[in-house]
Amino acid sequence: MTISVKSLSFSYGASPTLREITVDVAEPGQVTAVIGPNAAGKSTFFKCLAGLLVPTGDVMLSGCALAEMPRYMVTEQVCYLPQDTAINAILTVFEAVLLAHKQAATWRIADEDLASVSEVLCKLEIEDLALRYLNELSGGQRQMVSIAQALVRSPSILLMDEPTSALDLQHQLEVLDLVQEETRSRGIATVIAMHDLNLAARFADRFVCLKSGKVHAAGLPAEVLTPATLYEVYGVHANVTLDSTGTPHVVPLRSARKIARTAA
Amino acid sequence: MEAANTVNSNLHKGREVYRAITRRKVITLSVLTTALIFSVLLDISLGPASLSLAGVFQAIVRPGTVDVASRVIVWDIRMPIALMAVVVGGGLAIAGAEMQTILNNPLASPFTLGISAAASFGASLAIVLGIGVIPVAGAFLVSANAFAFAMLASLLIYFLSRLRGVTTETVILLGIALVFTFTSMLSFLQFIATEQALQEVVFWTLGSLLKASWTKIGIAVVVIGGVIPFMTRQAWALTALRLGDEKARSLGVNVARLRIQILLMVSLIASVAVAFVGTIGFIGLVGPHVARMLVGEDQRYFLPTAGVAGALLLSVTSIISKSIIPGVIFPVGIITSLVGVPFFLSIILSHRREVW
Numbered sequence: 001m002t003i004s005v006k007s008l009s010f011s012y013g014a015s016p017t018l019r020e021i022t023v024d025v026a027e028p029g030q031v032t033a034v035i036g037p038n039a040a041g042k043s044t045f046f047k048c049l050a051g052l053l054v055p056t057g058d059v060m061l062s063g064c065a066l067a068e069m070p071r072y073m074v075t076e077q078v079c080y081l082p083q084d085t086a087i088n089a090i091l092t093v094f095e096a097v098l099l100a101h102k103q104a105a106t107w108r109i110a111d112e113d114l115a116s117v118s119e120v121l122c123k124l125e126i127e128d129l130a131l132r133y134l135n136e137l138s139g140g141q142r143q144m145v146s147i148a149q150a151l152v153r154s155p156s157i158l159l160m161d162e163p164t165s166a167l168d169l170q171h172q173l174e175v176l177d178l179v180q181e182e183t184r185s186r187g188i189a190t191v192i193a194m195h196d197l198n199l200a201a202r203f204a205d206r207f208v209c210l211k212s213g214k215v216h217a218a219g220l221p222a223e224v225l226t227p228a229t230l231y232e233v234y235g236v237h238a239n240v241t242l243d244s245t246g247t248p249h250v251v252p253l254r255s256a257r258k259i260a261r262t263a264a
Numbered sequence: 265m266e267a268a269n270t271v272n273s274n275l276h277k278g279r280e281v282y283r284a285i286t287r288r289k290v291i292t293l294s295v296l297t298t299a300l301i302f303s304v305l306l307d308i309s310l311g312p313a314s315l316s317l318a319g320v321f322q323a324i325v326r327p328g329t330v331d332v333a334s335r336v337i338v339w340d341i342r343m344p345i346a347l348m349a350v351v352v353g354g355g356l357a358i359a360g361a362e363m364q365t366i367l368n369n370p371l372a373s374p375f376t377l378g379i380s381a382a383a384s385f386g387a388s389l390a391i392v393l394g395i396g397v398i399p400v401a402g403a404f405l406v407s408a409n410a411f412a413f414a415m416l417a418s419l420l421i422y423f424l425s426r427l428r429g430v431t432t433e434t435v436i437l438l439g440i441a442l443v444f445t446f447t448s449m450l451s452f453l454q455f456i457a458t459e460q461a462l463q464e465v466v467f468w469t470l471g472s473l474l475k476a477s478w479t480k481i482g483i484a485v486v487v488i489g490g491v492i493p494f495m496t497r498q499a500w501a502l503t504a505l506r507l508g509d510e511k512a513r514s515l516g517v518n519v520a521r522l523r524i525q526i527l528l529m530v531s532l533i534a535s536v537a538v539a540f541v542g543t544i545g546f547i548g549l550v551g552p553h554v555a556r557m558l559v560g561e562d563q564r565y566f567l568p569t570a571g572v573a574g575a576l577l578l579s580v581t582s583i584i585s586k587s588i589i590p591g592v593i594f595p596v597g598i599i600t601s602l603v604g605v606p607f608f609l610s611i612i613l614s615h616r617r618e619v620w
Contacts, residue, residue, distance in 0.1 A: 052513050075516030082510040089506035090560040094281050099503055099562075100515060114278030115271060122274065130281045133560065149511075 001077060001156040002027050003049060003189050007057035010041075010048055017044045018055065019213045025049065026157070026189035026206065031180055033204035034193045035224075037234050040210040042193045043083055046161045049191065050080035061157065079155035081146055083162050083193075087134050093145050094130040097121065100149035120152040123178060139166040147175055151182060158183070158190040165195070172196075176203045197250045201225060209233055222248050231256060289565040292558050296572045300350065303579040307346040310586045313337055348476035348484070349582040349596070350575040352537045355488045356544065357551025357574020359534040361567060362495065364552050365502050366523045366530075367432040373548035374534035377421060377435075378442025379414045380545060383538040385446040385453070386413025388465045392457040406468065407480070411539035417442050418531030426524065471542040471597025473582055480540045487536045491529045492567075498522060499563040506561050546600040547574045550608050577604060 008021040018041045026032040034042050047053040051066050051074045059066040066074060091099070097117045098109070121127040126144050134142060143166045150158060160179070164172040180203050183190040194200040200207070200221070207224035209217040211233045217224045225248040230238045237253040309320045315334060323330045323338040330338075356374060363372035374380050386409040389395050398408040420442070425435045450469070454462055495502075501522055504512040509519050534548070551574030552566075558573070559565040578596065581603050585594040 047510075050514055052510065071518075072516060075514070078514075080510075080514040082508070082514070087507055087511075089503075090556050091503070091506070091562060092285055092560065094278075094285060095503075095560070095562050096507065098282075099500065099507070102500060109282065111275055111279070114282050115275040116278075118274040118278035118281070119270075122277075127277065131284060146511075 001062045001189055002060075003157050003191070004060045005049070005057065006060065008045075008048060008055050008059065009057055010044055010053055010055040012044075017041045017213050018048065020057070021045070021210075021213075021215050022057075023208055023215050023218050025208065026191050028156075028187040028189050029184050030205045031183050031190045031192060031203055032206040032208060033200035033221075034191060034208045034210060035195070035197060035200060035233075036210035036216070040233075041213040042210055043161055044213075045210065046080060046159050046191070046193060049157075050074075050078055050159055052080065077156045079150050079153045079158050081150045081158075081160040081163055083165070087142060089134055091134055092131055093121070093126065093134065093137070093148075096134055096145055097148045097152050101152045116152055120148045123151070124148050124175070140168060140171060143167055144171065144175070147179075151178075154186065156188060158188050160190070160192045162193050162195065164199070172199060179203070197225060201248050201250070222246060225250055286565075289559045289562075289569075293565065293569050293572065296558075296569065296576060300572055300576045300579060303576055303583065304346045304350060307349065307579055307583050307586075308338055308342045310583060311337070311342060312591050344476040344478055344481055345473045346579065346582065347481050348473050348541065349578040351481055351484045351488060352473075352541050352544065353547050353551070353578025354571040354575035355484065355533045355537040356548040357555070357570045357577075358488075358492065358495070358567060359530040359537065360548030360574075361552035361555065361570035362502070362526050362530045363548075365505060365561075365563075366526045367435055368506075369432060369436050370553070371549070372436060372439075373545075373552075374414075374530075374538065375543070375545040375548055376443070377439030378417050378446060379531065379534045380538050380543045381443045381446035381450070382417035383410040383414040383535065384469045384543050385450045386410045386416075387468050387539075387542070388450055388453045388457075389413075391464045391468065392453045392461045407475075407539045410542075411535050413446075414535035414538055415531060417446070418527070418535060422524065422527055422531065425527065467595065468542045469597075470595035471544040471600070472595040473541055473578075473585075474593065474595075475541060484536050484540060488533050491533055492571075495526065495529060495567060496564075498526065499567065502526070502563045503561060503566075542595075542597060544578065544597050544600055546604040547577055550604050551577060553608065 003026050004024040006022050008018055009016055010018040034045065036042055044053065048055045049059055061069065061077065094117060097120060098113060101113055101116055118127070121130055124144055124147060126148065129137065129141060134145065137145065143163065147163055150160065164175055167175060176199065179190060182188060192204065204221060207219065207221050208215060209224050209229060216233050217229050222242060225240055227238055227240055230236055230250065235256045237256060239251045239253060241249050243249055305317050305320050309315045309317050315337065319330065319334060320338060323334050327335050327339065360373040363377065364370055387406045390406045390409040396405045396409055397412045421435060421438060424430060424438055454465055457465060501517045504515045504517050505519065505522065513519050552570045554573040555566055555570035559569045578600070581596045581599045584603055585596050585599045588594060
């Protein structure tokens with residue numbers, strides 16, 4: 001299932017957060033990284049893609065307008081992992097993942113439900129947390145549980161808002177490896193918001209770069225991650241080199257704002 | 265072959281873990297239910313005319329085989345009181361549990377949201393001025409007024425919570441404002457009341473199970489029993505709500521509609537509960553916390569455990585209210601906090617993990 005947007009705008013109050021965005025976001029088997037500075041509108045963009053906010057313009061899922069699809073169908077196809085993982089529910093990890101798998105649908109728990117939950121916990125190597133309560137976990141462990149909740153739903157479109165922000169380096173690599181593998185093997189269209197540009201370049205097939213609620217650039221990582229774009233979007237001077245696989249590597253040098261302040 | 269083995273292994277592990285989780289909850293619920301049955305029998309056996317537990321059991325199961333006096337004491341006097349404690353305790357705890365869930369606040373309960381205060385004012389209006397807002401007479405005037413004002417407070421919260429920009433925190437603050445408003449108006453009524461009416465008002469607001477009757481139990485059971493199936497149907501959605509609004513919405517839960525539906529249901533339960541027995545403050549707050557600490561927040565277990573825990577707390581309170589001074593029955597509203605606080609603290613202090 002592909003996901004794209006046409007003339008998408010959204011406003012919380014008087015000033016618009018998203019302005020006339022038209023872009024092909026992701027295709028099946030593809031990981032798209034959404035990057036941009038703080039307050040660029042990334043989280044709002046994700047909520048619009050998930051159907052949690054009602055924007056003007058269209059979010060299209062394989063050519064069908066999301067707004068016209070029944071809610072249950074959207075829930076089945078689109079999985080949104082919010083940025084905030086501060087959960088204080090007294091639920092075990094197993095129950096929390098099972099809950100996501102059942103999607104609040106029914107009381108009956110079948111064998112395949114239990115197997116699916118167990119499988120995803122094994123894949124993420126958190127099966128030893130199964131009986132622990134969510135409110136006893138560290139921020140990183142909670143984020144792993146949230147990722148398990150997303151993967152167990154086997155969605156067609158996976159939207160993850162900064163899913164690795166609380167993880168250490170090893171877990172970041174392992175989780176993104178797994179997300180990439182699942183995306184390829186199950187033909188999921190995955191969209192991830194990330195601040196770590198080098199990590200994003202390593203795992204994403206495409207980039208969408210937002211600035212002030214607009215798409216500043218979109219395309220292959222090497223096309224988007226250029227010194228000029230980084231200066232225009234983030235206000236930093238940076239060197240960008242390509243490794244042997246053609247993956248860009250960003251080395252930030254200094255903040256343009258700081259240079260201007262020093263000069264003044 | 266290897267894939268099949270992996271699937272079997274995952275299924276085996278999944279079953280083991282799920283069994284371990286559910287076994288503990290089922291055992292906890294069974295122990296609480298057994299304790300409740302024992303408590304109810306003990307409650308019925310205690311009083312000026314002392315009856316043995318075996319005698320009580322016989323009078324309940326085979327009433328024709330015991331003497332008339334024992335039968336009348338058990339069936340007409342003590343059983344309505346003992347069962348009213350179960351129905352009201354269970355109802356208040358369930359109402360508190362769902363209020364805490366939908367408002368995402370550990371302090372939410374029928375008492376803190378002003379529903380009990382509104383009921384007290386309604387009852388006092390009938391007692392002091394003889395004003396009834398629902399055209400019923402006789403024995404039900406006070407209860408009907410209490411119910412009407414409790415529902416009025418609930419509906420006020422309901423409509424204000426639907427206003428744009430009103431958060432769950434605002435609803436709690438609104439409840440506190442209602443508590444102060446109705447308490448002030450109640451004080452005014454007490455100030456102008458005659459000595460006899462004042463005594464009656466004070467007795468009502470203390471909360472007493474002595475007002476119980478089979479008719480009142482029947483009404484409470486029909487209302488509370490009628491609402492609970494609707495709540496149990498929403499068990500998964502309510503559990504998902506505890507993962508946060510955004511996650512619940514992404515799981516397909518219509519969060520706004522669920523909140524409103526459940527708020528209306530718990531208002532109905534709380535209004536009926538306080539209308540018949542007066543203000544009993546502690547059960548609706550503590551019952552849910554006890555349940556949460558014992559079985560967690562999977563609503564399939566949390567809801568019944570909260571109900572049984574609330575019923576048990578009020579039943580034990582009823583026993584204590586008869587046992588302090590032989591021949592004197594203290595209003596349960598006085599005893600609930602005295603019994604509940606040490607019990608609650610012991611559970612909190614024995615649990616090292618964070619409970620909210």
